[in-house]
Amino acid sequence: DTGVSQNPRHKITKRGQNVTFRCDPISEHNRLYWYRQTLGQGPEFLTYFQNEAQLEKSRLLSDRFSAERPKGSFSTLEIQRTEQGDSAMYLCASSLLHGEQFFGPGTRLTVL
Amino acid sequence: GIQVEQSPPDLILQEGANSTLRCNFSDSVNNLQWFHQNPWGQLINLFYIPSGTKQNGRLSATTVATERYSLLYISSSQTTDSGVYFCAVGVGGATNKLIFGTGTLLAVQP
Numbered sequence: 001d002t003g004v005s006q007n008p009r010h011k012i013t014k015r016g017q018n019v020t021f022r023c024d025p026i027s028e029h030n031r032l033y034w035y036r037q038t039l040g041q042g043p044e045f046l047t048y049f050q051n052e053a054q055l056e057k058s059r060l061l062s063d064r065f066s067a068e069r070p071k072g073s074f075s076t077l078e079i080q081r082t083e084q085g086d087s088a089m090y091l092c093a094s095s096l097l098h099g100e101q102f103f104g105p106g107t108r109l110t111v112l
Numbered sequence: 113g114i115q116v117e118q119s120p121p122d123l124i125l126q127e128g129a130n131s132t133l134r135c136n137f138s139d140s141v142n143n144l145q146w147f148h149q150n151p152w153g154q155l156i157n158l159f160y161i162p163s164g165t166k167q168n169g170r171l172s173a174t175t176v177a178t179e180r181y182s183l184l185y186i187s188s189s190q191t192t193d194s195g196v197y198f199c200a201v202g203v204g205g206a207t208n209k210l211i212f213g214t215g216t217l218l219a220v221q222p
Binding site: 031033035037042043044045048055056089091093095098099100101102103105106108 | 143145152155198202204209210211215
């Protein structure tokens with residue numbers, strides 16, 4: 001099965017450290033989305049790519065966050081100078097243009 | 113922005129019972145998806161249903177886009193159906209970002 005994969009699955013870090021997450025989408029999907037989910041809430045949109053172009057960023061995505069999809073395949077999400085409020089599940093999804101989105105298993109970030 | 117509300121917020125069922133989950137949204141949408149989030153956090157796709165009715169085994173869904181609601185039916189529930197059910201609407205024109213509802217927490221007891 002070649003679903004969406006994310007690494008690492010869990011990350012524990014100290015406040016102020018930088019972290020990077022990776023998402024590998026379904027191979028033929030040209031769209032890739034990042035969402036964040038905090039405890040007891042539904043996921044919230046952060047940003048999305050069509051091929052290698054980042055086309056929209058949410059106001060939730062502060063300047064400490066950066067995302068890339070350099071060759072239109074996998075994507076990375078980096079958080080610099082992590083804060084305790086960044087603790088959440090980070091979810092990646094992929095789709096064909098305007099199509100059904102399929103989610104990866106997520107990366108659970110804990111900032112101590 | 114668009115509001116997506118789900119009801120009921122919590123539901124406890126005995127194994128074998130049937131249930132209906134509702135999703136109301138406040139504006140026109142591109143599409144609608146139903147997900148089941150398992151205890152490990154994985155979002156499992158149930159239906160992609162911008163309009164009409166679909167069935168998959170014990171589950172079925174209906175979306176009436178003109179009236180801005182969708183329903184998820186679970187029949188003959190099993191303990192493995194437990195978890196959180198989310199509806200999510202695709203918005204933003206070309207972006208098609210998903211706006212998730214408030215969720216329904218389902219517990220199926222043996």
